Amino acid sequence: MTITYSCIANGRVILAELALTRGSYQDAVSSVLKLVLLKAEKKTTARIGSYVYHTLLLDGITYLCTTDNPLDVTVPSAFLDEVSRTFSENPLMFQEPFPPSNSTVADFQQVLGRCMMKYNQSQGEFMISGLKSQVMDVKNSMSQNIDKMLKREEKLNILIDRTNNLQVATKAFQKTTTKTSKKIWWRNYKIIIILSSIFIIIIIILLSTNVIPV
Template sequence: MTITYSCIANGRAVLAELALTGGSYQEAVATVLKLVLLRAEPKTIMQMGSFVYHTLFIDGITYLCATDNALDTITPSAFLKNVSDTFLRNPLMSQEHFSPSNAVATDFQQVLGKYMMKYNNNQDGSSISTLRSQVTDVKNIMSQNIDEILESENRLNIFTDRTNDLQTTAKESQKTRKILRRIWWKHCRKIVVITVVVLLLIIIILLSTNVIPT
């Protein structure tokens, strides 16, 4: 994933922007900024043409970046958070009039370039780190679920032993075994579902980090 374009806008007026690749972003950016103002949502993700536009909306200011990959949402989110923190710390933000012609626009073009290069260069390492963290979380959840299932199985075994001691007729014994068998198959299906979900999550994570080429 590469951040190809970013900008800071006050309403629909772009205050500072930078594109690392050729092409026209203005039309798509104008549409995105309009939708952000209409929705007034803190974060949005929109597909426009071949690019995905991520936005962060804070106090009327929109921080926007375009990427060439829809799967990675962590890197753009971190990029926009860094840019917004830097922008809000600037003393010129306290001025009532802030326009693209202001000298600070040039300064923030450099800020955008610095963060774009940082996140584009470091995305492989951060993706691997994120992948490891997500795989570890999935493994922990799976282990917890399996432990719960095994614990349930132990309780079922104890219940079965006690039931066998209390059975008085063949009919009651048969009915009890059927009930226990249904409970056991229910837990077996749960294990299968958990395993399939974990495998799908790992495959999606590997695809999103380009570990498995698409």
């Protein structure tokens, strides 16, 4: 991936720009700056032709760069962050009436050039850094998922233990109820036997004493 063009704009007015390759960027950049103003979002990415335009909008100033790789967003993002910091720390351009003087433009063209060369030469390091970041994100995501699974498993085990305890309690209750029912039945049976025996004895006595005629 190569950063082929970069610029700084106030609204749709380009304050400073630099292109490392031949080609006409003006029409595409004008369309992208218009899109940035319409969307008013901090970061915007647009693909026009064979190039991808990345922008960073801070305090009304648009920082823009063009790359030839639509898949890489790490390097352009880092480039725009550094350029924006450089310009915010050196507000010479913003102290002068717009448009800025030729000397100011030349100074910031040099800044753009240094940053473009730096990030074009160091893109391998940024790719490795980006891959490491992605690996760490995946690792963190997996760790979070494992923690969630362990928590769900723990809750499931608690639920299973409670279910087992409930089943044991239910069986114990059923056994207790069965024993109680048998005891009550046996007690009632004894009472019936005793009352029947007493009734028979009373009948026999009454018959033997002729209280009840035979």
